[in-house]
Amino acid sequence: MTSPQETAPAAEGAERQEDPTYGDIIWGQFVKRTMAIASLWGLVAMLLLAIYTPLLASNKPFVWHTVTDGWSSPWLTSLFDRNFYENSVDIFFNTALVMGTLSIGPLMWWWKRTAPLKRRERSAKRTRGVQVVLAVFILAFVGIETFPHQAPKKVYPRIEAQLLEKGEDVTAVYAPLPYSFRDGSLTEVREPISMAHPLGTDNAGRDVLTRLVYGTRISLTVGVFAVALYVTFGTFIGAIAGFYGGRIDMAIQRVIEVVICIPSLFLILTVASFIEERSIFHIMVIIAAVAWTSPARLVRAEFLRMRNLDFVSAARAVGYRERRIIFQEILPNALAPVLVAATFGVARAILIESTMSFLGLGDITVPSWGQILNTGRTTGIWTLILAPGFAIFVTVSLLNLVGEGVRDALDPKLRK
């Protein structure tokens, strides 16, 4: 999918006379579908929410000042603190928070600078720019993961209360929700909805809204990465099967048949139960291991259809190597159905993950929506049932709407 910036010049194309690319056409079709484009913006908003979660909920103060400690910002240092954010997913999003905020400026500058160039050159340069930012991001994330920073555990609201009791001078500025998603306060168990706790607290005294917004990170990560994993693998397998045909195709077809016949949820739950300390990375891999067959079948069908077309014969005649024909000539033309399947796949992966957590076979250390809902089921607290259920529903709906939009946009019969 192309970004909106790339279609903008198409509108002012009168002076530059650029033909719209396939991406432009699809994007143009997609924008015409109100529900789809609105849902896409909804998803972007969710992604931003996931990235900027610590701005909304954290029990580390942005600004902290006492006579003995002096001025400091525990919030900033806690972003990469392994004792506070135990999970790599949180570290990943926190890195995105810092890096994303820092790279907006340079990217905008780069966009403006490359605007007057011809399309081919411009998109190449812009792609290069995005690649540089991504590379720096990945390097930063890997660096932080390899050399984890661990600070002593401090519960600032409690320290503040103690100091105030002693009559000391304390300045502390907190996020709107000054709670941790992991540690609750046992004096505030099962609180109803109030100003301090907009969705109340659960049976361990943890703020429900805080857990809910941190759960966004988990769901999005599982959805996107599991799908990325299995779409990559499935596409590769499907391409090989469809391109070579014959015995290779036969063998791959049999394997796919075997995997399809096994009820996926049963298998997923069984395999999940083997892993003693399940992390959400295990869950992504398990989901991917079961779901790769659908992109494989789609890509295989496209390859079977296309491998005897003229442009492939031409590529062969020119003497391109097989690898180039598969990945650079045919594959880009075979990706449309995969794109649709992937969008719906993200919704499905999120549902599978929350089902696993709901059944107690997910990652128990993270505030996954399914797990919150399960707590709601066993304790009967209404907000614990409705809030995560609504969150899952909204996310899945948005993804399904975007998926439908992409599907319709790709369908030439439904052009508006």
Place this chain on the structure above:
Amino acid sequence: MLQYTIKRLLLTIPTFFFISLLLFFVLNIAPGRPGASGGGQQGESQNQEQKESYRIFKEQFNLDKPILLNTRFALEQDEVRELLVAAYNMNGDATAAERITAQDNLEDYGNYLVRHLVPLLDDTDAQIRQASANTLTVASQLRFISERRGDVKAARTQNRDISKRNQAVKLWRWDTDAPQAEQAELTEKWKAWYVENEATYTYTTEESATNLFLDTRFAKYWSNLVHLDFGVSTADRRPVFETVLSKLKYSLSLTFTSVLLAYAIAVPLGVFSAIRQGTKLDAAVTMVLFIMYSLPTFFTGTVLLRLLTEGEPVSWFPTGDFQTMTSDPMTTWARTKDILWHLVLPIATYTSVSLATLSRYARAGVIEVIRADYIRTARAKGLSEPVVIIKHAVRNGMIPILTLLGGLLPALVAGSVVIEVVFNIPGMGQYIYQAINLRDYNAVMAVLLTSSFLALIGILISDLSYALVDPRISFD
């Protein structure tokens, strides 16, 4: 068509074999020791009795066998000696983990060890001599043959004989401080015994070749499988296949009713929506169905349960379960009413999901055909609108949704883990969920295999029904 059917049917056999191979492999690489008492810990803390009972347990479930290939006939004497050294920590440098692995290996190798252990009785090291004799008392034990099938009487006589032979050698072991004379005497006894029984414990090339494939967990499992024997549950020691069959009625009564209901509502709804395509009513129906489609089952189920059962706010339906647990005799009618009463909420939950999917298919199917030329022709002929819709459009538009039924078969039988767990219905879904948590692998395997088999059949039916209802598709 017939040829194609036969070809497909034949293909299901290797496919099923590979499914079972894959599942078997997956389940056997699972860590943790099923049924090991005391959380799977083993070592010196465990006493002899516990060890012995776990060994018998392992034999019962073939857990002492290698998974796919048995290469134990190729054991070397040096390897056995090393194992003994490690298992009894003779060099004093083996870690606890190494010791336990070596002990486990010695236990698992069983009969294959005997021909190496007897020569080791003459080893120069006294410790090795003792260890060999002590290991021999376990390794020489022959396995009982199954009395579940075939000639039970002959099997029993044979087992009595095996038991006698096992008992004879069971106590031919000595303690560290046993006098030299006693040790020598026992060694002689072992040697005499081995001369007598050598044929049992040595393997010809032929035997080795068959053992390579057949003396494995997978082969044993399959030989049982062809007799529909899925083994017994490690949790309650009852045959799992019987339990699975007894669970079917619960799952089926839930899923079958739901799917019938879903079809009954979905088809008219989809058709209605399709012929009014673009109107506000269509938009509303599509919207509602979309919401139902995106609502996760566990959420719908939990909300319904919380809302309508516990008296907050209302208590119209029972809190889960399949039926009221009473010992009072009930008339068939009362029992049916009671079950239906319990099933209202689960059925509503199950239906809401399948309904949404089905009517979307139905709508899409009718929309696809309604613009076709033959519909225009039908209208041009002057047929009335209902006839055009029902006879021409709906019949053809229903092809995709009919063929979907084949694909639903496995889901019908497997039930739904989530709904059965939420509403506490003792069907297949809940059974596999409990079995997973108890690490009852025979039960898990049985459920997975049965449902995979049904899925295989379902896919076959769905492929064939395509050709049956749509003359444009032909497999010949």
